[in-house]
Amino acid sequence: MSDKSSTISAESTDSSEGDLASARVVKVAVIGTGLAGLASAYYLSTASNPRVQYNVHLFDENSSIGFDSSSVTATDGNGIERRIDVPMRSFAGGYYKRIISLYKSLGLQFHDAKFTYSFSELAEESGDARTYFLHGGRAGSFRQGGKPSLQSRLKWTSDFVAVVFWYIYFSLIAALSTPKGSVSCENEVSHARYEAPRKKLFGNGYGTLGTDDESSIEDCNREIESLQEFARRWHIPAWFIDRFVVTLFSAMSTCDADTIRNSPAADIIDYKRKTFGQAHYLLSNNSRSAVAALTAPLAKDNIHLGVAVKAMLSEGTTWTIRTLDEDYHHFTHVILATAPSRVCELHRPLVPVFRHVEANTVKVLVHTDDRVLNFLKSEDIRDLNLLKTSDGTEATHVLFPGIYQTTSPASLNGDGGEDYGGRISKSKVISESVFERVVRTNGLVDAVAKMRRKQGQHNVWVTGSWMWDGLVLLEGCVASAEAVCDGIRRKCGDDQVALPKRVI
Structure with a gap:
């Protein structure tokens, strides 16, 4: 196997890590490098602390990072070279609070x-x-x-x-x-997470928003x-x-x-x-600046581009990521930051969840x-x-x-x-x-509610612009990434350590 870092044990120590020498290493695979995948990798990578170190690997079949892979450089009518984001990456104040907070924290x-x-x-x-x-x-x-x-x-x-x-x-x-039906499940559970007793809310499982308790999302069946x-x-x-x-x-x-x-x-x-x-x-400096800042905490050897993931194979308590060329072993958690159709290809148990998503x-x-x-x-x-x-x-x-x-x-x-x-x-x-x-339809609303019950089962997580209670826009990428990373950290017993500061 050419990637030496991919053989690190799912939970080990690394004496070369200085202050993190005694930290437990948790290896995480993120499949997809759109904003949801990049944000997930960034949040976990920067959450490493004396208790837990997150060794995050990014996978994408494209030869460049997905969030910027379709962008182009062109010369305008005045002969000036311009970098153009494709599609346009605009975001509005008031609604995109998480993106604005993230970009400010990155110094963008x-x-x-x-x-x-x-x-x-x-x-x-x-x-x-x-x-x-x-x-x-x-x-x-x-x-x-x-x-x-x-x-x-x-x-x-x-x-x-x-x-x-x-x-x-x-x-x-x-x-x-x-x-009618406008009470957001995200808001309900997020609020309850901080107000309700921990034992009642978390139980034995961890959903995207901190719960596997189906009663907490029963209102998702509302009209x-x-x-x-x-x-x-x-x-x-x-x-x-x-x-x-x-x-x-x-x-x-x-x-x-x-x-x-x-x-x-x-x-x-x-x-x-x-x-x-x-x-x-x-x-001001297009999506390339965001890509550079979000991938900065990752080891270069952990960014696998032009690598087509063909399957996820269970190895008891860990996962192997199988590609066309080689296998990458010992991932404790897998984050699927891809389209629903691709999620179903890679993890067949989720097919019933997303069958009505358009x-x-x-x-x-x-x-x-x-x-x-x-x-x-x-x-x-x-x-x-x-x-x-x-x-x-x-x-x-x-x-x-x-x-x-x-x-x-x-x-x-x-x-x-x-x-x-x-x-x-x-x-x-x-x-x-x-x-x-x-497409944001009632089928997607239902799928998001069902996915909350299944987040973290077998340590598989799903994130994306569509995996939240709102329009299918970039804000959903960051919201779902934050929620998934919170869930992984709680499952690793790392929830008492604060996440990187968000600038509002």
Whole structure:
């Protein structure tokens, strides 16, 4: 076996570790190097202490770290070389508290993106698109949120008044109301973890949120109100929900419109409530800076890239990770930071848990073809240009002069064409990436609840953007990673030692 470090005993001592010479070594495999996998590895690696040392190994079949593997470097229209995150890694204040805390603790710099928006709609009959709203975001310029060029002033005035009225109403409802089934299992258990007696809560097992007690999550079987049902109950007009709420969340979650309409209203309302008036941020030095900081505590020999994991084999109390080329032995714990479909391939006992979880594929193009925004007048182009279709939302981000990132490209005028709907020439495509995106449905809500019962069984753990009570976004990666690492530390008898300080 070429990797000497992979043969370390699951629980041993290493006299070369100085202050950690007497620490018990717990070997952990993390399969997947997206943000969930990186955060899990970072939290455990930096949690090593005089009692327990965590020897963490990362595995990924890609030749580069997953969180940054699709990002590209390109030259903009001014001849400046730019590093471009694919997909875009923005995060909003209020909702992304864990990510912001993590990035601050790592010393990473981020800035207010001050996005502006254009909203357009594809007419199914004619195949043409028209712009119906411009939004200045936090840019502070009325001009950037002004009248669309082809809209009459009378029409724009009436539409603007209606949108403002229903936006204020929707914001008040989001702030004051509680969607049915909105009590988060995560919040319930997390709160109980600190308030309830330890013996009653922890028992003999350890779930993601500190419990295997099924009674603690029985409310997950509650009736879950969809966004569509919530809007009807509060008499919010369908045009407002479809044109603004569904369009925005379809772009943000990269899923179809019907999925957003039928998604738990609690997810949408929670996001709206927490992000009201908050800024949207971007890392100042792109995702590479996060990757470098999160992998810094790991030994270089423990990062296994271009290694396709084929199976997990039980060796009594430990696990062997089998790859195409060799086996890696003696892992006490395995963290699966991958898509649900991949989790099921690697650990068959979890197939019944995830059988009703849905996922779709999302295409993201980085390109230099300005035809992609031909449906807009030049004066209507904004930072983020959203095109509402019957299927979902195409989003084109003007990254830098002459460089665009288009997610879920749509066809206009009935032209499917070879060049991405006749609007993006293949010769101008810098990169094309396809992602599997888990869809937040009642099936996923049920799967997350079931997985909480099974977390840590046979020392196998699951984490990811979808493995929490909320929208399938980056915040879920960090939330689930924190919870899994807490569970592993408790199972190792290491829970009395504080986790690395989180900066809020």
